Amino acid sequence: SNAVDYFRRFFGTVDRTVSQNAGFAKLDWQANERHNFSASFNLMNWESPNGIQSAAVLTNAGAIGNNGLSTVRTRWARLAHTAVVSSTIVNEFRFGWFKDRLFDDVNYTLAPPGVRSAVTVQGQANLGVPNYLPRVQPTEDRYQFANNLSVTAGRHQYKFGFDIAHTNDVEDALFNGVGSYSYGTISDFARDLTNLDGGKRWQNFSQAFGPFRTDIFVRDFNFYAQDQWRLTDKLTLNYGLRYEFAQFAQPKAFNPDYPLTGRINEPGRNLSPRFGIAWSLNKKTVLRAGYGIFYARLPSATLARLHQLNGITQRSLTLQGNNAADLALGPVFPARLTGLDRTPPPGTVTVNFADPNLATPYTQQGDISLEREITSKVGITVSYLWNRGLKFITRRDLNIGPATGSFTYRILDAGGNQTGTFTTPTYLAANRVDPRYQRVVYSDNGGRVWYDGLAVSLRGRATKWLEGTLAYTWSHARDLNQGGASNNVFFTDGPSTIFNGDFRAEKGTSILDQRHRTVFTALLAPPRRDLGNRFANQIFNGWQISLLGTMASPQFVTPSVLVSGVQFPGPAFNNTLNGVGGSNQVPFLSRQSIPIDVVRRVDSRLTKVFAFRDQMQLHFNFEVFNTFNRVSNTSVNTQAFQALAGVLRPVAALGVGTASGGFPDGTNARRAQISARFIF
Secondary structure, eight states: OHHHHHHHTTSSOOOOOOEEEEEEEEEEEEEETTEEEEEEEEEEEEEETTOSOOOSOOSSSHHHHTOEEEEEEEEEEEEEEEEEEETTEEEEEEEEEEEEEEEEEEOGGGSOTTOOSEEEETTBOOSSOOTTOSEEEEEEEEEEEEEEEEEEETTEEEEEEEEEEEEEEEEEEOTTTTOEEEESSHHHHHHHHHTSSOOOOOSEEEEEESOSEEEEEEEEEEEEEEEEEEOSSSEEEEEEEEEEEEEEOOOSOOBTTBGGGGOOOOOOOEEEEEEEEEEEEETTEEEEEEEEEEEOOOOHHHHHHHHHOSSSSSEEEEEETTOHHHHHHSOOTTOOOOOOOSSOOTTOEEEEEEOTTOOOOEEEEEEEEEEEEOSSSEEEEEEEEEEEEEEEEEEEETTSOOOOEEEEEEEEOTTSOEEEEEEEEEOBGGGOSOTTOSEEEEEEEEEEEEEEEEEEEEEEEOSSSEEEEEEEEEEEEEESSOOSGGGGSOOOSSOOSSSTTOOGGGOEEOTTOOOEEEEEEEEEOOOOOOOSOHHHHHHHSSEEEEEEEEEEOOOEEOOEEEEESOOSSSBSOSSSTTSSOOOOBOTTSOTTOEEOOOEEEEEEEEEEEEEETTTEEEEEEEEEESTTOOOOOSEEOOEEEEEETTEEEEOTTTTOEEEOOOTTTSOOSOEEEEEEEEEO
């Protein structure tokens, strides 16, 4: 009954408020006909108690067990000077300052009494407190200097420029400093909750130790030159070259066991050629094509983790419940470890470092399009889009050793009948290369991305009253299981693959893939008519109706397996079928094989414009988002099996929706708003 009461507290409602204020100021000064100066300043303050979770409804206990106070403070300022040097030379200089501070804190009144750690039970997370709070992540100052010089000479328009920025980030956070418990079964958790015998039945326990504050910087030096060359009246060529170099704050400390923790590579050959062509085949047809290389900026958060997680600055300790020494060292629920000395038990700490030749990820992007005027009011564009991502950051465990064992699982159906078996190679703790550490996480450039798309856009004006667009895109995105944006920031966990370092075996449809998408817009605006009466003119003129519609095929997610307890003797890690502690994908089911939901949505706006004098207008808008209230799932249940004692049992509700999120209210259900705008 204690466990039942414990779980019940995660069902219910949570009071949530948000307060936001924003301000903007701008000053333009035309000193003379050749010099223009501009200055602007913007600020935003956001505070939301219990607002870390923004969805209207959560089914994963996150509203209580993964929530807290969210605050954001943002400031930016911009100074610009445009100088007309001559009739053929124009120069623009810009200076920018940006300040952003994100602070989040725990609301312990939401937590179960006495629980101050994160808790996961039989795959259900969010049953304790967030393990990433409190945090200042980050407080950032960015200073930017940019200059663009444009020179026209005959049929050429040359542009030269630079963009130099200094970004300083301060993190005040210790991820998992509060500790995390993971239980394989509800019964194990229930027995530890009552704690009648002082037992420890957790599957694993982890906790981080070390200083909270980390200071890093990134200095970006970017230079470019380009030329727009009008070879003939019908043919224009664009070509250019961009060079990018980033200087990183180097770690202040390094692990003598792994000297590579003391250096982060600064690639110096990031050259980006760009090429484009526009060819007017005739008066109604234009052919366009382009190609370029685009480098990705290494996130400051990635650099911060390489500073922190070197095995000596911030230490991440993970204890396995199937290891007697680990179990003896670990706490009794709900306590957590009070400290970690400088010589932690062998095989419990993780160290992270990067390839000494770590390169900057980049994409090669190309497109070719044909624009055609069908009639004087209708035009069409057909485009092929090509993208190849190279040297994306991946991670592997240098310490886990080869998979030398094997184990066969029995597979049951919903009725408990055996339908087959699955045999997998296994990773064993006995094969650990360096017994002083648990993991040695190595970041390198093993990732690849492939994208191909066909886009068709139709635009036209049917009458003086009605105009609109219709766009359709077919596309296919593939990768080596890189995941989404949040999976490509920190790079601190162990392998994300089924088998350690085997990235090519992960090739498949991307989590971001959406095969079909159609978008249409329409604007109905009757022309203004003089009705002979001023009052009638104001009432019956100035009406507009706008529509925006989206129809899209579903995105897909990967079926997963929950591993409860130890499945075979001596695994390196006990949370995956093969002991690698990496991907929890069901190995015999395809990646991205569970559809989330189709999207069918129409947004509408009714606008009334009141005109005052020649340069004053008052706009009243009534807007309805998702007008026909076609709610679509944004996430579904992905758990297909549970592994227990070497048996794989199917889990009910696979593919059933768990959220229908949307902005700004946390739901994509129908919502309406009114607004007013004064233009002068």
